[in-house]
Amino acid sequence: MGAYNTISFKPEHCNGCNACMTACATAKTGSADIANSRIQIVADGDAFELAMCRQCGDPKCVSNCPAAALDKDAGNGVIDWDGSKCVNCLLCTVGCAYGGIVYNAAAGHVVKCDTCDGDPACVKACERGALKYLTTAHIYNEVGDLEDLFVPGLAGCQGCNTELIMRHAMRRIGPDTVLATPPGCIPGMGSVGYNGLTGTKVPVFHPLLTNTASMLTGIKRHYKRQGREVNAVALAGDGGASDVGFQSLSGAAERGEQILFICVDNEGYMNTGMQRSSCTPFGAWTSTTPVGERGAGKTQDAKNLPVIMMMHNCEYVATASTAFMEDLYDKLDKAIAASKRGFAYLHIYSPCTTGWRFPSQENIEVARKAVEANFVLLWEFNPRDGLQLTRDVDQPLSIADYLKALGKYRHLSEDQVAHIQATVEKNVSFIKGLAEGRHPAMAQAMSGRA
Amino acid sequence: METQYLIVGASHAALSALQAIRMQDGEGSITMVTRDDALPYSPTVLPYVVSGRSAPERVALKDGAWFEQNKVGFIRGAAVTALDAAAKRAKLSSGEEIAYGKLLLATGAAPILPPVPGLKDVRFHVLRSLDDAVKLKQALPNTKQAVVLGAGLVGMHAAENLAKAGAAVTVVEMQPRVLAGYFDAEASAIIEAAFAAKGVKLMLGAKVSRCETAGQGARVTTDTGATLDADLLLVAAGVAPVVDYLTGSGVAIDRGVLVDDTMRASVEGIWAAGDVAQAKGFYDEAKTLNGILPSAVEQGRIAGMAMAGDPAVKPWPGGVPLNTYTFFGQQAVSVGSQDQGEVVRKEVDAKRYLKIVMQDNRLTGIFGINVPFDPGVMWEIILRRIDLAPVREAFIADPLKTARTIMSRTWR
Numbered sequence: 001m002g003a004y005n006t007i008s009f010k011p012e013h014c015n016g017c018n019a020c021m022t023a024c025a026t027a028k029t030g031s032a033d034i035a036n037s038r039i040q041i042v043a044d045g046d047a048f049e050l051a052m053c054r055q056c057g058d059p060k061c062v063s064n065c066p067a068a069a070l071d072k073d074a075g076n077g078v079i080d081w082d083g084s085k086c087v088n089c090l091l092c093t094v095g096c097a098y099g100g101i102v103y104n105a106a107a108g109h110v111v112k113c114d115t116c117d118g119d120p121a122c123v124k125a126c127e128r129g130a131l132k133y134l135t136t137a138h139i140y141n142e143v144g145d146l147e148d149l150f151v152p153g154l155a156g157c158q159g160c161n162t163e164l165i166m167r168h169a170m171r172r173i174g175p176d177t178v179l180a181t182p183p184g185c186i187p188g189m190g191s192v193g194y195n196g197l198t199g200t201k202v203p204v205f206h207p208l209l210t211n212t213a214s215m216l217t218g219i220k221r222h223y224k225r226q227g228r229e230v231n232a233v234a235l236a237g238d239g240g241a242s243d244v245g246f247q248s249l250s251g252a253a254e255r256g257e258q259i260l261f262i263c264v265d266n267e268g269y270m271n272t273g274m275q276r277s278s279c280t281p282f283g284a285w286t287s288t289t290p291v292g293e294r295g296a297g298k299t300q301d302a303k304n305l306p307v308i309m310m311m312h313n314c315e316y317v318a319t320a321s322t323a324f325m326e327d328l329y330d331k332l333d334k335a336i337a338a339s340k341r342g343f344a345y346l347h348i349y350s351p352c353t354t355g356w357r358f359p360s361q362e363n364i365e366v367a368r369k370a371v372e373a374n375f376v377l378l379w380e381f382n383p384r385d386g387l388q389l390t391r392d393v394d395q396p397l398s399i400a401d402y403l404k405a406l407g408k409y410r411h412l413s414e415d416q417v418a419h420i421q422a423t424v425e426k427n428v429s430f431i432k433g434l435a436e437g438r439h440p441a442m443a444q445a446m447s448g449r450a
Numbered sequence: 451m452e453t454q455y456l457i458v459g460a461s462h463a464a465l466s467a468l469q470a471i472r473m474q475d476g477e478g479s480i481t482m483v484t485r486d487d488a489l490p491y492s493p494t495v496l497p498y499v500v501s502g503r504s505a506p507e508r509v510a511l512k513d514g515a516w517f518e519q520n521k522v523g524f525i526r527g528a529a530v531t532a533l534d535a536a537a538k539r540a541k542l543s544s545g546e547e548i549a550y551g552k553l554l555l556a557t558g559a560a561p562i563l564p565p566v567p568g569l570k571d572v573r574f575h576v577l578r579s580l581d582d583a584v585k586l587k588q589a590l591p592n593t594k595q596a597v598v599l600g601a602g603l604v605g606m607h608a609a610e611n612l613a614k615a616g617a618a619v620t621v622v623e624m625q626p627r628v629l630a631g632y633f634d635a636e637a638s639a640i641i642e643a644a645f646a647a648k649g650v651k652l653m654l655g656a657k658v659s660r661c662e663t664a665g666q667g668a669r670v671t672t673d674t675g676a677t678l679d680a681d682l683l684l685v686a687a688g689v690a691p692v693v694d695y696l697t698g699s700g701v702a703i704d705r706g707v708l709v710d711d712t713m714r715a716s717v718e719g720i721w722a723a724g725d726v727a728q729a730k731g732f733y734d735e736a737k738t739l740n741g742i743l744p745s746a747v748e749q750g751r752i753a754g755m756a757m758a759g760d761p762a763v764k765p766w767p768g769g770v771p772l773n774t775y776t777f778f779g780q781q782a783v784s785v786g787s788q789d790q791g792e793v794v795r796k797e798v799d800a801k802r803y804l805k806i807v808m809q810d811n812r813l814t815g816i817f818g819i820n821v822p823f824d825p826g827v828m829w830e831i832i833l834r835r836i837d838l839a840p841v842r843e844a845f846i847a848d849p850l851k852t853a854r855t856i857m858s859r860t861w862r
Contacts, residue, residue, distance in 0.1 A: 040854070042851060042854045042855050042858055043855075044855045044858060044859065049854070049855060049858030049859070049862065050858065050862075051824075051854045051857070051858070058469075058473075060744075060747065060826070063462065063465075063466055063469075063747045063751075064462075064743060064744055064747055066462075066491075066492030066493075066494035066495040066509075066511075066743060067492070067495045067498065067504055067509060068508070068509060068510060068511050084508075085504065085508060085509075087495060087498040087503050087504055088776050089494065089498075089774060089776060090774035090776065090781060090783065090825070091494065091743055091744065091774055093774065093783075093824060093825050093826055094744045094772060094774060094785075094825040094826050094829065095744060095747070095826055096824070096826040096827075097826045097827055097829070097830040097857065097861065098826070098827070098857060098862070099824040099826075099827055099853075099854050099857060102822065102824060103781055103822065105822070108779070
């Protein structure tokens with residue numbers, strides 16, 4: 001059994017408008033009578049809850065059915081009801097503790113959610129985003145069948161998403177790979193190994209911060225000369241990529257080397273004690289931008305490394321977030337394909353539970369908020385189509401709320417927040433300008449290599 | 451042969467245990483043995499086989515491919531005839547012996563034949579196996595006068611089927627009302643009225659004193675001297691656990707196999723679940739038979755988890771009487787006990803019935819006819835002994851909605 005697509009409900013976004021129930025009843029019975037809806041919104045004071053089939057993994061309705069009329073479809077996870085077998089005994093309703101399968105007097109038999117064959121009417125009717133149809137399951141199923149190219153037992157900080165990024169990316173990239181993991185959290189987690197054994201099942205090496213892209217260049221060219229198709233891949237941090245490693249990165253990008261360079265951006269040198277990097281945002285506390293009598297966090301804005309990489313007119317450049325895995329996977333696939341033709345650069349945002357100071361269970365939520373507040377933007381670029389936003393956020397969350405979630409911004413003054421707000425707005429305007437082709441820099445980028 | 455897990459029986463408890471074992475132990479050898487020469491089916495579906503709603507070839511709960519996929523050896527048409535618990539060996543009716551590591555007894559129940567003089571000498575039907583159902587179905591078209599002994603679920607379902615097939619039906623029941631195990635007099639009255647309206651004659655509080663052969667059929671005499679001629683006689687006077695094969699095995703038996711809270715029998719390496727098991731009740735600790743399908747599923751799951759050493763196993767919370775009953779297109783649902791606590795709401799009219807019973811602001815029973823509520827949610831509220839004091843009035847006024855709210859707050 002793998003993962004399945006599912007309808008998710010966020011009660012905090014529900015206002016009890018009942019549009020989902022009307023849509024369900026209409027789709028299933030042709031009448032708008034919400035009594036016939038298979039999704040039931042339940043008012044609980046001012047809040048709203050949900051009674052509907054959860055398509056359980058070990059469904060008691062199925063176990064309780066004496067007539068073999070209920071069965072969980074191993075393909076899509078939906079519990080199917082077979083009207084030609086059902087005997088109307090209602091024992092399924094005894095098994096379900098969620099109000100997910102109920103007798104419907106109008107129909108004359110039990111009814112339950114069938115997810116509308118993967119296109120649920122209720123979700124489409126929900127204007128507030130309380131109901132969503134999550135379709136990321138296929139990614140996990142597909143990737144789950146691929147070989148994990150890291151050994152077990154890598155140890156990151158609790159709640160860190162980097163292990164997820166590493167393992168999933170390498171499963172997709174595949175075993176015909178030489179991997180570079182320059183100094184940073186990723187070798188710190190054990191990718192280069194201990195006691196003479198590597199932490200990977202592919203050749204891996206530990207370049208200097210300065211020469212990652214140069215060494216990969218040589219390796220890739222060597223294998224090419226031998227006639228072997230090998231992926232040359234870097235899993236680097238933002239410090240290594242944006243600071244001292246930048247010259248080799250920029251050089252390789254400029255030459256169009258066939259390399260896939262993945263930058264895992266946690267906004268600083270987190271493994272060595274949380275020093276600032278050129279990707280650390282304005283106002284952030286780090287151990288080298290301390291907060292005290294005189295200091296109030298970093299006094300410069302972050303370098304926008306992915307934009308700089310785009311300006312190299314690389315074969316492919318994109319930003320991605322682990323809160324949006326379908327988007328990340330789509331970009332990863334494109335980056336892998338592009339790295340066979342030229343330089344591919346993938347910038348993945350990685351909230352740092354330890355260095356940013358937030359509870360370890362909130363990593364993905366912080367990543368999501370960063371996107372939903374427009375603190376980071378998700379986009380992709382190739383020289384033919386230019387830059388395109390892949391997740392345009394029209395009504396962003398407030399920046400102040402995003403900053404409040406993180407301990408490293410706890411000290412911020414109003415002026416600093418206003419500065420960050422202005423920087424975010426400027427960045428949004430700049431990127432959207434590029435996406436719409438308004439910015440002269442974009443026209444230049446899209447003119448191709450001279 | 452040898453097997454790590456031996457499961458005797460192939461209905462809900464047995465299948466539920468098998469699935470629980472495979473969740474924990476993907477490889478250990480499992481053998482399932484059933485006396486029926488059929489793929490697994492549920493006794494509960496049999497009335498619908500009789501009515502023609504279910505085709506006998508479409509009621510199988512699992513097929514050969516499923517057993518193969520789960521790496522289970524399925525032996526059908528072979529009963530266990532003797533058990534040597536010390537040597538951990540079971541003897542089959544085929545003569546074969548199976549050595550087992552762990553044994554689940556899920557042999558279910560069989561019809562009770564009441565001690566009525568002459569009953570054994572007349573032709574009669576029972577309804578517990580697929581064969582019984584097919585035979586009863588075949589007899590329907592030729593039946594003009596039918597007598598059903600017993601007004602439990604089997605008897606009432608059969609009476610409805612017989613009436614729909616055009617027979618004149620009389621049900622004889624010792625209790626003063628139908629379905630006495632699940633409904634009170636007023637609820638039963640609604641059900642009785644529906645049967646009366648369809649011409650079914652109900653002789654309640656009546657005892658059969660004698661049976662004799664009369665022509666092709668049987669003549670039944672009651673203790674009041676009334677005589678009923680039947681060309682079809684169905685005995686549906688209840689069931690009793692199938693435990694005959696355990697004689698001399700050392701397994702402690704009262705009415706069924708006595709089990710503890712993880713369905714362990716008194717002998718090491720043996721568990722029992724479903725209709726054959728006698729486990730503690732929910733409202734008191736005394737061990738009782740609770741021969742209903744949802745309990746069989748739960749007990750099977752617990753037994754399977756315990757047998758496989760699944761650390762997530764939770765003890766049996768105790769049997770709650772519950773059932774659902776559909777008659778002539780109407781729905782009756784009974785969850786919990788009639789007599790634990792006080793009746794806090796009771797509404798009765800000709801077509802609708804709702805009764806709610808609470809004790810110390812905790813739900814102990816809810817019973818409805820043609821009134822919608824979620825029995826599974828109510829069962830959970832009873833099992834969790836949820837304090838309904840804060841929502842008492844709302845619950846009494848609208849149990850369906852209030853229970854769903856409690857569900858959402860508590861275990862969603």
